[in-house]
Amino acid sequence: MIDVGVVMPVYKQKPAFLEAALNSVRRQSYRNFKLIIVIDGAPEMEPLVRQFLGGDCRAEVVSLAFNQGVAGALNTGFKHLQRFSDIKYWTWVSSDNIYYPSYLETLRGKLSKGPKELGLVYSSFQCIDDDGKPINSEQQLAAQRQYQSQAKDLLLDSSIIGVSFMYKARYAGLIDGYGLAPVEDYDYWLRLTEHCEIKYIPVELMDYRVDSAFSVSATLRSHEKHREWRYAYHLARHNARMRRGMAPLITILFPLKESGDEAVRRIENLYEQTFSNYLCYVLDLSADMRVTADLSRISHPVTDFKWFPNTGGTTALLHAAQMVQSPYSYVLGQQSFKDSMDLTVMFNQMEKAPASVLSDYYTDDHKQVNYRYTSEPNHKPRIQDELFRRQSLADYMKANFMTMSDPE
The missing domain is CATH 3.90.550.10 (Spore Coat Polysaccharide Biosynthesis Protein SpsA; Chain A)
Incomplete structure (x- = not known):
């Protein structure tokens, strides 16, 4: 039974990165998943996506007529997943990262075996450069694990969850979808965790490609874009405190x-x-x-x-x-x-x-x-x-x- 849903938004991406990302998802040890690839207003990417999928029946391609940004693409993808009532666990993946074979199996296992109130699990990750070479030393990974293992309450101070995660669809249904660019994930976690508990898995399950050419982080390098990011980051925390009466x-x-x-x-x-x-x-x-x-x-x-x-x-x-x-x-x-x-x-x-x-x-x-x-x-x-x-x-x-x- 397919019980895991995965969304991958795709705008513009280097073919080699896209192929590596899609292959890493397709080669997961846990195979009972549905993959929705949302082509976000970049029609030139669709032939590449279909070529790299190789006819994988677990994957479905959805094309948007114009670019809606990460939040819009994610909301479209998860709306398509809602058609499958058996899918209990959701995650989304980037088109330039590499996911280890145990990624879905490990995250799903922790969610499925955890208590009812556990709604989100997340893990550590390695950073890589454009050539796929690891960036973090073991000492740096140890420091990152310590940072990510902070108590749930400290999510209000910083985005400890990171880029490797999975959550229960039932809790996602209690909140609105993704928004507040360019801190879509962080704002989502703050809203989601008002309804559920979280659990950290201190092991690396994926490679996060840092500042690749078409990544969101690369678009934030200018001073003006950093100001926009900082405003949204502060606003997400301010809104969360307002909701919680803090x-x-x-x-x-x-x-x-x-x-x-x-x-x-x-x-x-x-x-x-x-x-x-x-x-x-x-x-x-x-x-x-x-x-x-x-x-x-x-x-x-x-x-x-x-x-x-x-x-x-x-x-x-x-x-x-x-x-x-x-x-x-x-x-x-x-x-x-x-x-x-x-x-x-x-x-x-x-x-x-x-x-x-x-x-x-x-x-x-x-x-x-x-x-x-x-x-x-x-x-x-x-x-x-x-x-x-x-x-x-x-x-x-x-x-x-x-x-x-x-x-x-």
Whole structure:
């Protein structure tokens, strides 16, 4: 009985990569599967696909008249799979990756033998270059396995599932299909896992071809495309937290008199942090809202602008600090985060710190995190680039307002 459904979207692809991908699927040790190949508005690819399939009766080719993108092609493919009521397990594969013979058998086995609430399983994978040579060393694979084995809750922070996966059709039926390009998979996992549990398999089951010519990752190399990807990545996490009723944990306050390359660089540096459960308020101190006009062009789902015309930065910060509702607040200064994990580290340290700690911050050499205490003098003269407890920031500013200088 055929109980596994596989979808492969195909747009433009190197013939050699396409042939290798299709052969790897056709040669699976588990043979009871249905393969739907969706030609996504690239009619020149259909003769190649049919040639490489060699008349395999398990495969069906669906051609779309125009390019609908990965999400549209996947939704078309899975809609075709819904015609087969016996198919219980779904996955999709790329037209340039190579899937080991045990790929389907291993993933299906874990799903079929697992508890009812288990809805998605995923595995490790090797990265290869265009010549098919492995990229990751054993040490790198070990680090990847550790990263992917994180708890389900941490899926909200990063896409730990990766590119090797299978899930139950019954749970897929509870959510809408794929969308939110170019983070279709990640957004899908966040929605799917609100209904089921997940399980990691710490073994490599496929080769992932990194940045091949026609891959999605290759299209994201430009700065503008990276911005689009980053916006969608943050939006997927923000939407998931909204659905789950999770309030922001940090409010970022960024006072600015003028916009320019440095302001853009600094706020984009914030957006690259792994920690994402925050609100960002840009405090626009310009007389003509120029800061708002310029920085709002860099889309971000949790950034808002507060206009404080003819107001000093310290006064604006004091007003804004008293509006904060999240447990922590952070005054963004001109000093960039040196590592993408900085905000995560500071947050985790504050969560463990005693109540006598007002805030924490990195030392100038970035070698350790220091603390500001309620009962001890502190030699840090400014409050920028420092993570405060919510009320501590407002109280500190009220007590020291007359001696504080405006942010640069």
